[in-house]
Amino acid sequence: MVKVTIDDIEIEVEVGTTILNAARKIGGDIVPPAMCYYSKLEVSGGKCRTCIVEVAAGSSADPRPMPKLVASCSTPVADGMIVKNKTSERVKENRAGVVEFLLINHPLDCPVCDQAGECHLQDLGYEHGKAKTRYEEERRTFDPIDIGDKIKLHMNRCILCYRCVNTAEQLTEQRVHGVMNRGEHAEISTYIEKAIDNDFSGNVIDVCPVGALTDKTFRFKSRVWFLKPMEGERNCEKCSGKAVLWMFGNEIYRVTARKDQYGEVEDIDGKTAWICNDCRFEKKDVNDWNVTGPRVIDRHSVISQGKYETKMNTKIKRIN
């Protein structure tokens, strides 16, 4: 075990833990935002640079500060390390810079984006973004494409976090999509718009932090904040069968995996509860599911403000 101090809070974590995961152990507002890191994936992180933090002391053995800001998702802690996140002006300034970079080519089409209300980039922009853009150039654009009959790719909104690439690498036999081209022209794509077709391909929608990959069976059906998230279960041969049903009245509009406060698919019984395409796209009848109760959305976004859950929670608490 090693001791690390993050924003003046000390915590003991296992050797090899990253700064970000140590911060998540502390929890609260000292946790750096992460757009590309995804703890449930074997490979992820290091790319978006929103989780950068200042290391004021490398370790008790070598207390020199690290000269550069480091990506907290990929930097392991050392005993006696002192990390500054929200207490560092340098971090704030540079993180705002990263957010600006992520937004210069983003279409900001939130009013017509299905991800609005549960979008990490929206939250990030709200917290760290500037009210005005300094970008006077033309934004780069791509045409939206269908990758298969269930998934839509809006490359304009993509921040190239590589999560969907890593997800496909991990969950499917053979990855059929990836990043093509370089630099500003880099894009997520299948070669010649081939379909992504396998039982777990729908999970790329769940890992996408922005509205680049969306569920075609749900597109433009409703804003997420009008729906009530319910926990549902079904016997599924392919996956855990434990999902969140986004309902309006008795109708299921959308099915997603169960996600935690960091937007990551939850572990259920020690396994990450990815859901299969059957559960996600085909089972939209309430009779397909055993609805077990309301789902608490543990993120500060517009959907978690739904009074319905809050009331339910206080009621449950009172009963308990």
Add this chain to the structure above:
Amino acid sequence: MKGRKLLIENAHIPGITTFDVYQKNGGYRALDKALKSMSPNDVVEEVKKSGLRGRGGAGFPTGMKWSFLAKPEGVPRYLVCNADESEPGTFKDRYLMEHIPHLLIEGMILSSYALGANLSFIYIRGEFMWILEILEKAIAEAYSKGYLGKNIKGSGYDLDLRVVPGGGAYICGEETALIESLEGKRGNPRIKPPFPAVKGLWGCPTVVNNVESIAAVVPIVNEGGDAYAAIGIGRSTGTKLISACGNVARPGVYEIDLGVSVEEFIYGDDYCRGMANGKKLKACVPGGSSVPILPHYLVTKTATGEDRLMTYESLADGGFATGSMLGSGGFIVFDEDQCIVRNTWNFARFYAHESCGQCSPCREGTSWMEKVLYRLEHGNGNIRDIDLLAEINKKIEGNTICPLGDAAAWPVAAAINHFREEFEWHVTNREEAVSRNYGLSKEPVTA
């Protein structure tokens, strides 16, 4: 040994690309010596003694890099030669490989022996196809003469050497991107740590060295590390290949003793022989496109008035405010007719094109800078753009996965720092700026 060329002395000899001529002129002597009378560790020690610093640009001591190589039991180790030379202004490795390929191959065998690698690679820039053929021919000769393969010259040491061409991306010159590319993947730099010395090619400990660094091992073994270290000044030891280009009378590849003054290098008869066409010196980029540009009054003298020398230390004197870097030795000279804004845009365009697109500051920032500089150069800029550029490059620098972001940011920062007037002139005299160049910048008044 001073003043003598150690690497390209024999490059002009007809037929030196063949094994026989190379050997007749002292080639493979170092290897014979090492295999007969030196242990691998002895070779490492000689390199450490020589003070050789990485010739690819960063200038990290080669001997130290070698000593970081993890040596777990039962795991292969690899040596990879970085021949992905693609920095604008740098063409020294190309010259070396094209003219005297066996020097690199001898260096590769020596270095592989020192590191205990049994399979080594030369990763060559994809555009250097004709050099790939030269190298492959030379490697085939080395195999047939028993210098490669099983039990080299009866020493019991085995080595296979392969040349692998890249696919045309500058980013593959970054060592971890190079390793990814060598593994057959998209050439994206890896997140460090772990460093290649611990987990490199196929997850095994790997050393990646520049062509010139590896070639320099040959004279180091031949003459001894101490003799090599006697050349140069301070921590800048040995000789260095400098590729001079731009508006000098005699551009080309020169092997210099580190410590030659910049003045002598530009104006000396042995080197560039002054500016071309009698023009005046305006600026100089001494180490390849990624290093800060120097205005004419800081090229031959440092800010403190001392002579500037061709050493790692002297060129960096004054930090990024009034200094630059030796870098890879791509020495680019500009005369009074050159436009700094246009040149900065040109460099920025290169980095925007070559960014891998993995991390956001580099992907978005390099292209943003390129677009702003394009506008400035083409008469569509605003005064606020100049500060914006300075801001963007501050947000890129240090915040990226690999040094490409820094390499893109530094030249822009330095150009604005030293030539702000010229940038402003492009905004205030738009039409004029499109039709003519600004000329020499004024020297700041110093107390």
